[in-house]
Amino acid sequence: MIKPTQILERQPNPATFDAAKGLGLTDLQAMLVANRLQNPQQLDEIVFPKLKHIQPPLELKNADFAAKLIADAVQSGQTIVLATDYDTDGVTSAWVATTALSDFFGVNPQRIRHIIGERKSGYGITDEVVDRILAIEEPVALVISADQGSSDEARIARLKEAGIPVCVTDHHQLPIEGPPPSAVCTVNPQQSGCDYDKTVAGCFVIFLVMAQVRQELISRGYLSAQTPSLKPLALNVSLGTVADSVSLKSPNNRAIVRTGLQMINRFQSPAWQAMKELNDNQGQPFDAEFLGFQVATRINAASRVSDVTTAFHFLTAHDLSQAKSYLQQLDEDNLNRREQQNEMLLQAKERARELYHPNKYSLAVKLQGNAGIQGIIASRIGEQYGVPTVAMTDLEDGFLAGSGRGIVDEVDLRAAFQWMSEQDSELFSSMGGHKGAAGCMIPIEKYPLFSELFETAIQAQLGTTAPSPRVFTDGQLHPSQLTPPLIQEINALEPFGREWPKPLFKGIFRISSIKSVGQTQTHLSLKLSSDQGTEHSAIFFNGKESAHDQDPFSSGDWIECAYQPALNRFFGRTNIQLRIQAAHKL
Known part of the structure; x- marks a missing residue:
């Protein structure tokens, strides 16, 4: 049985809070910065990133x-x-x-x-x-x-x-x-x-x-x-930086992403014009989250299910018509990828249930299917169980290809793979990657040894307590703060990403209504009331494992949840919607 998700609070650094206030930030902004930065050095470069x-x-x-x-x-x-x-x-x-x-x-x-x-x-x-x-x-x-x-x-x-x-x-x-x-x-x-x-x-x-x-x-x-500088190249350096999940606490990465996003949102490039026609982000500027979940997923889909050169041709398209043609192919590839992903995810969930126990530190899940999708599978399974995970696909040539995700902040996947290779010099045919994400190829007969060594390596990094699912929040908001101006206040601290996560808040609410929605009927649409009587709409994506499962909550239940506030536009009205990431009944 999967351990319940722990909803934890980040602890702000008082010196960083004071320094952030000195830069003119609001109390909420200063608290968010202090939750993410333990050392106030380079604070100005981090909060107000510039190419210089x-x-x-x-x-x-x-x-x-x-x-x-x-x-x-x-x-x-x-x-x-x-x-x-x-x-x-x-x-x-x-x-x-x-x-x-x-x-x-x-x-x-x-x-x-x-x-x-x-x-x-x-x-x-x-x-x-x-x-x-x-x-x-x-x-x-x-x-x-x-x-x-x-x-x-x-x-x-x-x-x-x-x-x-x-x-x-x-x-x-x-x-x-x-x-x-x-x-x-x-x-x-x-x-x-x-x-x-x-x-x-x-x-x-x-x-x-x-x-x-x-x-x-x-x-x-x-x-x-007088040859122009290469500053215009920040346009797509920002996309690659966000997509690779490198640290967005780094002043270098924040500067290149912020600059690139400014260029992207001018929509002068045919590729980005085509992207806006396909998805205008509900009229909001493209941000780092949009790059990661709407653009990078389509580009990655090309190599996963089709021809990677489509993605390159899309970025280098010389006119809008050409860009739209390549983007249409990428969109079709992405839909194909989703279908294959759903099939492989069912396999992975079944295999993970067989492998997991409460004292498990890691998962190495062997699958049949498209090797290009296993990184997504590793993320989904790892997040569900709260443990570092490698999804491995049988290449049917005597080898397994694997993609791993660290999941736990303290884990260094690349260091784990290096240690494993030192225990058996013939374990890896190839490997590479970095702290949070790594890939490899191993002889298929080495899978049991790989699983054993991976478990040992992760245990050595984490110590005596096996990991469990957890989310870190920025504390509670007063119900009066949950209005559209909150989003503008938060977005001033963009870009968000790895090590500079988008704000996540903790709240206690009573469920007024709940229903399953979406094509898969696994998402939950809720009406939540605070203890002060204010009501908020909420959505809990993948709140159920399958459409056949019973709803985890009922009307009248009190729940503690971790949520992100987001703008929701409906029939010309703009309100706050709470996007729930974890919840449990009180």
Whole structure:
């Protein structure tokens, strides 16, 4: 039986609260900031993020060397290959590099070859990617990886043997032996001796490198000193940053996302014009949550069920008609992904019920189905049980592909995988990722050992108490605060995301009415009354496991719940709706 979700309160830091008030924030805003930030240093950069706050590219180890290599390739007249990952971070990395090379540095697009890995072939510079590079007939000046490459020494060595140099740009954790020695250069903030922010996404790293390439080409006289800055690339760096769930407590990430969102909401790009036509976010500006749940899901769907290049073509569309055509395909892919996801989720829930017990620290769930969907499955199952989870899909070639989610803030998945590999050097065929999300491929016969080692690794990180589902709230609001101006007050602290979560509040209410709604009849629509008699509408998405389950609550029940306030527009009226994330009967 799943443990009940604990509804906990964050504890504000008094010094941060006082400092936030000194910046002119309201009491509520100062409390929200103090709940998320234990150290008031860099408070101004975090609360009021601006592009000028970003650490300069030269603070990124080897960025200057990489810029010289890429500048040489630009001037060589030969082919430049971009090898990027298949997720939104990888696709936006490809967009950043391509746009910088062609639109800012004048490289003929015919000289740029994109090789975006196939999700079914596994993460990183795979042998399949290397084969595609080696098949290029024209001379290759340089292969630039983005959002991958740090753990791909064996494949990079193949390219080196063929006389093709590789410059790695990445943000994932490096293997214990360090950067790939066969690469001519590695730019990764995780490597030893680099003082740059460790939380930036892969698209941010290639953005910084390309900014330094611009400086290098200007210093060589190849570009004019008046060549525009690469600031416009923040447009989609913000998308990749949000999609990769990196820390939004980082001043660097907050600055690039805030700047990018400002550009997105001007809707000057065909891709974003098409997105607005498809979903205008109820007339509200696109925010980080919209990027993550409405845009990134569609881009990721391309690699999960169809052709990842559709997503790249969508971002690089030259007119609205072209962008709408690609977006239509992405939308269809996303619907297909949802259907496959629902089928796999039923499998995963059944398997998780068999594996779970109250003293379980982790879950490694083996499934049949589309390997591209397992990351979503890992998130759903992990959140349901409150434990780190790896969803693994049988590739039917002797291997399992796995995607893991840390779920518990204290867990470092990448460190767990590294420890596991040290216990058995043949456990992983490949692995990569970072603290909160990681992927791997293992021989299918190693699954029992993987499950055992994963449980041991997580237990070692968490100690003597097995994890359980929990949500952290920002405390209680007075019923008089639950009015539309509350949303504007909260949104001033955007962008929200990992480590800077959207505010979640705790409340005690009496249920006036309850009914199942939605196509699946698993969502609950409620009318809630406070102890002061004010009534609020609420929605509890997936409040039931299935349509056949009995409602967990009845009219007249008092409940304690964790909820997010949101605007709800209905017949021209705007009210607050409470979006419940967890609830239990009192």
